[in-house]
Amino acid sequence: xxxxxxxxxxxxxxxxxxxxxxxxxxxxxxxxxxxxxxxxxxxxxxxxxxxxxxxxxxxxxxxxxxxxxxxxxxxxxxxxxxxxxxxxxxxxxxxxxxxxxxxxxxxxxxxxxxxxxxxxxxxxxxxxxxxxxxxxxxxxxxxxxxxxxxxxxxxxxxxxxxxxxxxxxxxxxxxxxxxxxxxxxx
Amino acid sequence: xxxxxxxxxxxxxxxxxxxxxxxxxxxxxxxxxxxxxxxxxxxxxxxxxxxxxxxxxxxxxxxxxxxxxxxxxxxxxxxxxxxxxxxxxxxxxxxxxxxxxxxxxxxxxxxxxxxxxxxxxxxxxxxxxxxxxxxxxxxxxxxxxxxxxxxxxxxxxxxxxxxxxxxxxxxxxxxxxxxxxxxxxx
Ligand SMILES: [Mg+2]
Ligand SMILES: [Mg+2]
Numbered sequence: 001x002x003x004x005x006x007x008x009x010x011x012x013x014x015x016x017x018x019x020x021x022x023x024x025x026x027x028x029x030x031x032x033x034x035x036x037x038x039x040x041x042x043x044x045x046x047x048x049x050x051x052x053x054x055x056x057x058x059x060x061x062x063x064x065x066x067x068x069x070x071x072x073x074x075x076x077x078x079x080x081x082x083x084x085x086x087x088x089x090x091x092x093x094x095x096x097x098x099x100x101x102x103x104x105x106x107x108x109x110x111x112x113x114x115x116x117x118x119x120x121x122x123x124x125x126x127x128x129x130x131x132x133x134x135x136x137x138x139x140x141x142x143x144x145x146x147x148x149x150x151x152x153x154x155x156x157x158x159x160x161x162x163x164x165x166x167x168x169x170x171x172x173x174x175x176x177x178x179x180x181x182x183x184x185x186x
Numbered sequence: 187x188x189x190x191x192x193x194x195x196x197x198x199x200x201x202x203x204x205x206x207x208x209x210x211x212x213x214x215x216x217x218x219x220x221x222x223x224x225x226x227x228x229x230x231x232x233x234x235x236x237x238x239x240x241x242x243x244x245x246x247x248x249x250x251x252x253x254x255x256x257x258x259x260x261x262x263x264x265x266x267x268x269x270x271x272x273x274x275x276x277x278x279x280x281x282x283x284x285x286x287x288x289x290x291x292x293x294x295x296x297x298x299x300x301x302x303x304x305x306x307x308x309x310x311x312x313x314x315x316x317x318x319x320x321x322x323x324x325x326x327x328x329x330x331x332x333x334x335x336x337x338x339x340x341x342x343x344x345x346x347x348x349x350x351x352x353x354x355x356x357x358x359x360x361x362x363x364x365x366x367x368x369x370x371x372x
């Protein structure tokens with residue numbers, strides 16, 4: 001049986017594949033070691049046909065309890081989530097889960113570098129938003145405020161990333177500026 | 187069909203569950219944020235029975251290209267692999283894959299904190315071995331030397347971890363000593 005909602009499941013693939021390419025570039029150039037975590041799966045039934053081949057016959061997608069990407073840059077821990085929206089003027093906060101926000105708050109407490117990469121699919125605008133701003137917008141929602149971040153708000157406190165060729169989405173360049181790694185790296 | 191080799195697949199569960207408990211303790215106490223990565227799975231066929239339930243009907247285990255555990259401790263990136271053996275006097279290097287060693291070398295180049303936790307199941311001895319020593323033993327094998335690390339070698343350069351109650355395997359305590367985090371943490 002083929003997935004019915006193929007267009008839905010392909011949504012988000014542009015950002016993900018651009019980030020995978022970016023991370024591969026960082027890896028090969030020795031700039032940073034950042035990987036996407038495997039999709040968490042609850043395995044229920046496995047068929048051991050031969051000694052070498054195990055076929056998973058029944059499994060379910062689990063909700064991720066952390067973010068999708070993490071790794072190391074110059075000894076510092078890097079952690080981020082990437083999301084995109086078809087909306088034009090705002091970014092829906094329902095794209096995030098409460099336990100992901102909880103995870104990001106813990107990372108910040110441990111002095112890790114934590115942010116989200118947000119993409120507006122229609123305009124192809126990409127922003128890096130530091131997690132402390134995401135927390136503010138999230139907490140505003142929890143207190144009864146709007147369930148999304150206005151694009152103008154993201155433009156105000158976020159950092160726009162222009163799409164490049166190599167690397168595609170150069171978020172490390174933003175991190176260099178924010179954490180003053182820049183001087184010895186350029 | 188139930189797995190034929192249930193004893194084989196349960197091998198390693200003691201160390202893994204002790205480390206999961208340890209990491210949960212660190213998380214709840216605000217000491218460190220370290221997670222085990224999900225098992226990487228290649229998904230081939232998915233059944234969308236309803237809008238909310240997707241059942242994975244065919245998938246395969248993929249060989250991990252990184253280590254199993256990573257996270258953040260006081261801003262620093264932590265990365266490790268955990269392995270156990272039934273052997274008494276040596277630890278087989280075949281427990282590691284070449285691309286895992288490659289990954290660990292990249293982590294060290296990025297100034298990350300990288301090590302392995304080795305357990306001798308029979309004696310229940312647990313050691314933290316810093317990755318630079320693992321690389322030496324690995325390279326010795328690649329150059330035609332022995333395919334395992336002698337337990338006496340591990341005792342010489344590794345750090346024994348006594349099993350505790352809370353946390354079970356207090357590897358952060360070793361990291362404190364090795365990286366001089368100790369003074370303000372005790
Ligand atoms: Mg995600
Ligand atoms: Mg493993």
